[in-house]
Amino acid sequence: MKVSYFPGCTLKNKAKDLDLYALRSAEALGVTLEEIENWQCCGGVFTTAEDEVATKLSSVRALKYASDRSQPLVTVCSACHNVIKQTNYAMQNNKAFADKVNRYMAEDGGYNGEAEVYHYLEMLRDLVGFDTLKEKVANSLKGKKIAAYYGCLLLRPGKAMGMDDPENPTIMEDFIRALGADAVIWAKRNECCGGYISVESPETAKKNSNAVIRNAKAAGAEMIITACPLCKYNLEKSGADIPVVYITEILAEALGVKEDTNA
Amino acid sequence: MHNTEYLRDEIIRISGANPAKCMRCGKCSATCPAYDEMEYHPHQFVNMVECGDIEPLLNSESLYMCLSCFACIERCPRGVEPAKFVEAVRLTAIRQQGANRLTADNVPPIVDEDTPQQLLVSAFRKYTK
Numbered sequence A: 001m002k003v004s005y006f007p008g009c010t011l012k013n014k015a016k017d018l019d020l021y022a023l024r025s026a027e028a029l030g031v032t033l034e035e036i037e038n039w040q041c042c043g044g045v046f047t048t049a050e051d052e053v054a055t056k057l058s059s060v061r062a063l064k065y066a067s068d069r070s071q072p073l074v075t076v077c078s079a080c081h082n083v084i085k086q087t088n089y090a091m092q093n094n095k096a097f098a099d100k101v102n103r104y105m106a107e108d109g110g111y112n113g114e115a116e117v118y119h120y121l122e123m124l125r126d127l128v129g130f131d132t133l134k135e136k137v138a139n140s141l142k143g144k145k146i147a148a149y150y151g152c153l154l155l156r157p158g159k160a161m162g163m164d165d166p167e168n169p170t171i172m173e174d175f176i177r178a179l180g181a182d183a184v185i186w187a188k189r190n191e192c193c194g195g196y197i198s199v200e201s202p203e204t205a206k207k208n209s210n211a212v213i214r215n216a217k218a219a220g221a222e223m224i225i226t227a228c229p230l231c232k233y234n235l236e237k238s239g240a241d242i243p244v245v246y247i248t249e250i251l252a253e254a255l256g257v258k259e260d261t262n263a
Numbered sequence B: 001m002h003n004t005e006y007l008r009d010e011i012i013r014i015s016g017a018n019p020a021k022c023m024r025c026g027k028c029s030a031t032c033p034a035y036d037e038m039e040y041h042p043h044q045f046v047n048m049v050e051c052g053d054i055e056p057l058l059n060s061e062s063l064y065m066c067l068s069c070f071a072c073i074e075r076c077p078r079g080v081e082p083a084k085f086v087e088a089v090r091l092t093a094i095r096q097q098g099a100n101r102l103t104a105d106n107v108p109p110i111v112d113e114d115t116p117q118q119l120l121v122s123a124f125r126k127y128t129k
């Protein structure tokens, strides 16, 4: 199966592992991630304002690219996923916004929200299947207690993300179990690490991140997994004394394709 | 500067949300991870916008403390989406000439070897026009 892939700026720089392990693991599961040509940065956070149009065009172009090829659009980074899905939701549900966007993009042909967007975890659940994933596991992570950290961007706003129940999600826990490990359930798994506030107020980011880590550890976690480079950064900078690992890294490890990627 | 009524209507128009739906339950503020850092809390944004009390919000540090975590948007039982007002007021503030919160000169001291691109891109999206 071939899908259009939007890596985003961080996966090409500071989060190269997230990208490499995503590509390698998908290949092992029979999915080829075809990188969108000339993709542009999503902007990191969605702007909810009705009159912000130009800042959302890079997402619309990526969406249109996938829809022109009749391919699902797959993202890995939580932020890209959030921005692109919220933009697609606006294209589908906000006529005035879609009209303005299509004026900008008149020469490229219209776009009205036809693309189907999948986060990498949704791709595993809905296109590959967690049962299939389970069968492909070569190195079971049995006995490992892992806390799934959703943060804010994967699930909210629920009506635009459509990924899982935003208050009681299971997709990441099901992913952990498919790899043979134990999923720890904890209260702060869908609360914010502080996000970009670390620019404005590092103390606030530290406070939020510390609360997340404390809660995961109190629930017995030996490791926290995330799909978000900023969550990883904030948790680690706040002095995490527990490994914070990308979802694709434990996936590559379990599938037995991790080592080759260091070449 | 604009008259109060114009500014109020403009903020509501930019936000795409409706403050009149609020029933003042305070759930948005109770769930807000930036509550302690905010002078005006999410439910106050909603109420002050509805009353046209925009100037204090425009000049408040609270604008830069919202994390865009969408918790208040998800959890408001009335679908008011408070963060949309925070965003509309912040944009109105930073769209004024010379009012950018973050400039390229601010970046070197906050960057370390692990800083993800996502952090800078997001901060510029929120703090700069």
Ligand code: SF4
Pocket: B021, B022, B023, B024, B025, B026, B027, B028, B029, B042, B043, B046, B075, B076, B077, B078, B079, B080, B081, B082
């Ligand atoms: S949660 Fe919604 S209804 Fe309750 S105070 Fe906040 S905006 Fe108003």
Ligand code: SF4
Pocket: B028, B031, B032, B033, B034, B035, B042, B065, B066, B067, B068, B069, B070, B071, B072, B073, B082, B083, B086
């Ligand atoms: S989006 Fe902003 S105002 Fe709303 S809960 Fe999050 S930090 Fe608070």
